[in-house]
Amino acid sequence: MIHIAPVRKQWVVMAAAVWGLASLPGERATAEVVAVAGNGFEIRETAHIAASSDKVYAALLFPARWWNSDHTFSGSAANLVLDARAGGCWCETLPGGGSVEHLRVVYVSPGKILRLRGALGPFQGLAVDGVMTWSVKSVADGTDVSLTYSIGGYAKDGFDELSKVTDHVLGEQMERFKKLVDGESAPRGR
Numbered sequence: 001m002i003h004i005a006p007v008r009k010q011w012v013v014m015a016a017a018v019w020g021l022a023s024l025p026g027e028r029a030t031a032e033v034v035a036v037a038g039n040g041f042e043i044r045e046t047a048h049i050a051a052s053s054d055k056v057y058a059a060l061l062f063p064a065r066w067w068n069s070d071h072t073f074s075g076s077a078a079n080l081v082l083d084a085r086a087g088g089c090w091c092e093t094l095p096g097g098g099s100v101e102h103l104r105v106v107y108v109s110p111g112k113i114l115r116l117r118g119a120l121g122p123f124q125g126l127a128v129d130g131v132m133t134w135s136v137k138s139v140a141d142g143t144d145v146s147l148t149y150s151i152g153g154y155a156k157d158g159f160d161e162l163s164k165v166t167d168h169v170l171g172e173q174m175e176r177f178k179k180l181v182d183g184e185s186a187p188r189g190r
Contacts, residue, residue, distance in 0.1 A: 031171035040152035041163035128153030
């Protein structure tokens with residue numbers, strides 16, 4: 001039996017998401033790699049959600065309801081919590097009393113912006129840091145949501161492939177978030 005270390009397993013799961021994302025039905029959120037360089041990258045995911053900005057922002061604060069369990073260390077999104085205040089943690093509890101800090105909250109403007117810093121998942125094993133910003137804007141027929149994630153630092157093999165895989169993984173999370181808030185059930189991870 002082949003044993004894949006937890007961080008290596010995260011890379012395998014992220015790569016698998018690249019292939020599986022194309023099969024998601026319905027209206028899609030948009031995703032793009034904005035920039036990629038030798039020292040990092042920036043991605044942007046956007047979606048229009050047919051719900052009030054208050055409802056959208058409130059749902060954002062509960063990633064356990066929309067994040068895919070396949071992209072957690074514990075294997076269950078139910079273990080994710082987000083303390084939406086400066087210094088708060090987007091954390092995950094692990095079996096046996098362990099825990100993971102995925103991101104740290106650095107800026108909160110309730111109903112409008114949530115900004116976090118940190119290295120998600122497998123990036124924790126690299127010499128990088130990231131900034132994730134969620135913006136929520138009320139428009140006439142619902143809410144526009146954008147997610148940007150910028151990573152900077154050092155990765156031995158560069159950031160070209162990492163940016164593409166990250167774009168797909170976070171694109172999937174935006175799709176799941178949109179479906180949840182729009183009243184559809186987010187697909188179960190696995």
